[in-house]
Amino acid sequence: MDTLLHFKNIKKSFSGNVVLDGVDFKIQPGQIVALAGENGAGKSTLMNILFGMNVIAETGGYEGEIIFEGKSVKVQSPLDAMELGIGMVHQEFMLLPGFTVARNIKLNRENLIPSLISRITPKSYQMLDNPQIIKEAAGALGRLGMEINPEVTVDKLPVGHMQFVEIAREIDKSNLKLLVLDEPTAVLTESEAERFLKCIRKVADAGIAVIFISHRLDEVIQLADSVVILRDGQMVFDEKTENTDKHQIAELMVGRKLEAESLMNVNRSFEEDIILEIKHLRVNMPGERSRDVSLKVRRGEILGIGGLAGHGKTSISNGIFGMYPARGSVHYKGRPLSFGKIGEALNQGMAFVSEDRKGVGLLLNESIALNMVYTDMKVNRRFLKKYGFFSQFDKKSAREVVEQMIQELDIRCTGPDQIVGRLSGGNQQKVCMARALITKPELLFVSEPTRGIDIGAKQLLLNYLVKINKEQGITIVVTSSELNELRTICDRIAIIGSGVVQGILAPDAPNVDFALLMSGEKGGNT
Amino acid sequence: MSSEKTSKAGVFVKKLLINNAVTLLFFVICIAGIILADQPMSYIIGEISSRLFRNLILILALLVPVWAGMGMNFSIVLGAMAAQIGIIVSTNFSLSGIACLVVSFLVSIPLSLLFGNLTGRLFNQTKGQEMITGMILGFFAKGIYDLVFMFLCGPVIPVRNESLLLTNGIGLTTPINLDNATKSAINKIWMVSLDKAVYGVLFLILLFFAARMMGKMIKKQKISGRESSGLLASVLVLAVFYLLCRSSETFLFALRFTDVPIATGILIVIVCIYITFLSKTKLGSDIHAVGQSMPIAVSMGIPADKIRITAIMISTLLAALGQLIFIQDIGNFTTYTAHENVGTFSIAALLVGGASIKKANIGHAILGALLFHTMFIISPLAGKNLFDNAQLGEYFRVFVCYAVIAVALALHAWKSVLARRVEEGEEE
CATH class of the missing domain: 3.40.50.300 (P-loop containing nucleotide triphosphate hydrolases)
Incomplete structure (x- = not known):
């Protein structure tokens, strides 16, 4: 069998931080490859490279080669990938809620018939051929073994069906050769997931290769022909599914002893x-x-x-x-x-150091001192000068505590008055931590x-x-x-x-x- | 269980009321106003009909940007300016009659397309803030417009027709009057009394549905519910209208007393057909897709920025046509202020008709034009009858116009909050 896609020794680093290190595997037409790994193992970076997303080019491109149908390709944009015949079903739905299922499936690939006006003006005035659109959409859904009314608008569709509509959209593209599924079963119920897996099998049987990203190991074992495991950017496993089991995959995903x-x-x-x-x-x-x-x-x-x-x-x-x-x-x-x-x-x-440092955690345009004592001012009403109904921030009393915190946490800064927005990520995080601790939780x-x-x-x-x-x-x-x-x-x-x-x-x-x-x-x- | 059901019904009724709050409010105001104003029916029907024909295209011009998710296009003011520039040019060359209007339109086409293109480009830089940008752009454009016609016309830009210039030779005079041959030139092509016009329109609609059914029968296709119910509805309306005319003398008299401009009506119908046709084309489909979600449209390869510019260009062009119809109907325009209220008044009318910044159709435009202009006519009269002070009604209609926009926008925000709450409730 000819190899459809070959990732050849792919390497990628983001500002010195290696996220992909020599990933190398092949996919044959009609084969289902499961791509497994923890968060941050490099799965999405690999897919971003395959689809030519902007982030890759902006951060200095990648090393290695992608060979598609025997030719070395450089995918510059998602549109390039689409033209090569690579389709993706995203984790979040890319469907227009107010459009019918059929129109979503055929979005921007609508069947058109010339109208009176379009003969003399631009092609954009061609009319939609609705019966044909519905017919072809129903055909694509039928090939998946799904009975969804193509004339229903998507917002009236149960969430479990949306995933199928997305797949139908991809397989309706006549040139589709490779389909990437990013955690497709995450939102599905068990019975829906089962149908979904059957549906993917049908797609593969039609000769389309599938890359299947999933955390559900049962599904991986059940569906995939072979399993590729990434860990910290390295490919640690590439085997036929029958030669492995759930426990081995789980062990390899987490890896490091x-x-x-x-x-x-x-x-x-x-x-x-x-x-x-x-x-x-x-x-x-x-x-x-x-x-x-x-x-x-x-x-x-x-x-x-x-x-x-x-x-x-x-x-x-x-x-x-x-x-x-x-x-x-x-x-x-x-x-x-x-x-x-x-x-x-x-x-x-209680106190809380949020994961959203810049959004919730910090006042980026204010000083380190104010950031550290702000919560405490609100909660315990310390560091305030009080004048009857009014109160004012008391810089002096705050200073001592702030300086002590800066020392204790080793915050690299010019002093308590430096603007927090100018600090590095690590030092900002330390300020967040200090802010929580000053409230004495x-x-x-x-x-x-x-x-x-x-x-x-x-x-x-x-x-x-x-x-x-x-x-x-x-x-x-x-x-x-x-x-x-x-x-x-x-x-x-x-x-x-x-x-x-x-x-x-x-x-x-x-x-x-x-x-x-x-x-x-x-x-x-x- | 039963309380759950009632609460669901409650939510439904609440939603229905909120969705149509502005329209219902105006309906009540209009009915009350008509009773208070105590005017002969012929006067009211005549005024409403003439204002409908005068304003409808301007309101229709707003629809396409709403589809594209850009909200109410306040920058149709620029289209109005293009039309005014067209009229100034053709008046300068002393054209008259239909020719004057045709040349004005020909001049305004490239201008409005250019303005629309530039506006669209600006809007693409300020995504999500199209409405406020459009409004400020209107003020800014007025500054340039004033500069050109108040100071540059005469000294810098040669003006052939001296009656256009102020006596000192600098700047254009105001208002600019169309001559008698030009005034209402399109209206005058063919005037028919309203009762005949209504009969004519109803017969045409009936014929349309009948023809479609015949066509399908010949092709041996299934006749869908739409055609048969359409046919039935038009027969019913025709019958009701006939009975109304027979039973009420004053009604019939009022209709006969009112003449409607058929040529203008045909123009409006053409615009309506164009808009309906547009929504069935590839371009219209792309516009709707961009309006629903720009990221998804882009990821499917639809050039969202280009589509948005096209939508604004269409809107601006239609606005130019609309302002031209408006001015020929009135017969003159105040050179420096005629365009000012075009945006606000049209938008208020469309919102009164039940449109929102996310959804608008031809029905909203027609209903809105009817209600809004009814209010416009009767409020000074009602004010005079109620408080013996016409000024009060005058004040009221300006106040109401802005209030409508504010209320409609606030309701829109409220609606999305309510919808989210309902959604969260359902999730339980």
Whole structure:
């Protein structure tokens, strides 16, 4: 069989940071290749290269070669990819809600008939040939084995059907040779997912190659002909599916073995003194919805919350601090917390370092000093000069505390008056942390503390979290996409998948257990 | 369970009321106004009909940008300016009658297309803020327009027709009057009394549906519900209209008393047909796609920026035609201010008809023109009868015009909040 696509030794780095390192595999026509890997393993970067997205060219291109149908190709834009016959079904739906299914399937490839006017004026005045559009759309849906009325508008369609419409749009392109599916089953129910997999099989049987990106390992095993696993930008596995199993894939995805001594908090024991109890929390945070989270946080521990992106782990702390509408119940020190109100959690003695540093965490145009004490001014009314009904920021009293924090956290700056927007990412994160600590919280939520900062600052921040936990007795809940980071500092790690707690593991639990929980396989113990 | 059902029905009624709040409000105001104004029916029907023919194209000009997701096009003011420039040019060459209007239109075509193109380019730089940009652009364009005609005409730009110039030879006089042959030249081509016109239109609609049914029967296709119900509806309306005319003397008299300009009507129909036709073409489909989601349209290879410019060009061109019809109907225009209210008044009328900044069709335009201009006619009269002060009604109609725009925009924002809440409720 001729090879359809060959990724030949692909390398890519973003400003010195290697994200793809020698990825090399082949796809035959009609073959389904599953592409697996943790978040940040390089899957989306590889797809961005295949589709010629702007980010790649803007950050200095890539090394290596893509060979498509025997010819070396340089894809400059998604349109180029489309012309080559490479189609993609995105994770978020790319459908126009007010258009019918048929019009969406044929969007910008409509069947046209000349009209009276179009004979003398531009082609854009040709009329749509609606019967033909409906017929061809129905044909494409039929080939997938789906019975969806092509004349219904998409906004009236059940969410589970939209994915099929997207696929129908791709296979309706007569030149389609390769179809990329990015976590296509994430929004589908089980029975829908099953139909979907059958549907993909049909597509492949028609001679179209499929790249299938999924975290559901069961699906990977069931559907794919071969499996490619990326880890930290390296291709660690490329095998036929029949030669492997779920556990091996899970093990390989997480990979790296952690040195036992790097785990700081194994086997610390705590009394059952519950400082925070979350019951059936449901947070409507776009892109990170949680459905039903129940968790207990013990006083004095460091609890990690992990899981894949999009499964709702970040929504928990955001829901408790009132950033997004939430339902359920939260008890803090035995008393119910009205978490719908912004500021309530702060007033009760909790603090939050948001994952959205620039949006929520910082006043970018203000000084370090003001940023650090701002929350405390609101919550504890410190650092204020009071004049009857009015009060004013008291720079002097703040100065001492701010300077101490700058020293303690090793913030590289010209002084407390420097504008926060000019600091590097790592130093900005330290300012966020300082701001939360100045309020003297008993319970600290930290979300993605090391996102986008350099390794030195990373280690310092993690060590600092452990230090304040041990010295000041602050209970800490850390949310992070980086599992190893959680394992380094946490006493327990809760894995969130599909909006619920899949299980809670000790930091020294085997890799496989973590990987299986993340991919939605129930297991593990508390 | 039952409470859930009632709450669902409640949401439905609430939605219905909110969706049509502005239209319903105006309906009530108009009915109350007509009763209070206490005018003969012939006067009211006559005034409404003449204003309908005068303004409708200007309102129709707003539709295409709404489809493209650009909101209400306040910059149709530029199209109005193009039409005025056209008239100034043809008056300068002392043209008269239909020729004057035709030349004016020919001059305004390239101008309005140019203005529309530039406006579209500007809008592409300010995506999401098209409405406020269009409004400010209108003020800015007025500055240039004033500069050209107030100071440059005469000293710099030669003017042949000296009656156009002010006595000191600098700047154009105001208002500019069309001569008797030009005034209402299009209207005068063919005037028919309103009762005959209504009969004619209804018969034409009936014929249209009948012909379509015949055509399908000959081709042995299935006759869809649309044709048969259309045919039935037009027969019914015809019958009701006939009975109304027979039973009410004053009604019949009012209709006979009112003459309508058929040629202008045909022009309006042509514009309506063009807009309907446009929405069925590839271009119209692209415009709708861009309006629904620019990122998705772009990812499918639709050149969104180009489509948006085209939409504004179409709108500006139609606005020029509309202003030309408006001016020929009135017979003169104030040189420096005639275009000022074109945007606001047309937009207010369209919103009154039930359109929103996301959705607008020909029906909204016609209903809006009827309601808005009814209010325009009767409010000074109602004010005079109520408070013995016509000034009050005058004040009221200007106030209401801006209030409508504000209320419609606020309602639009409120609606999206409500829709989101309903959606969240359903998710439970």
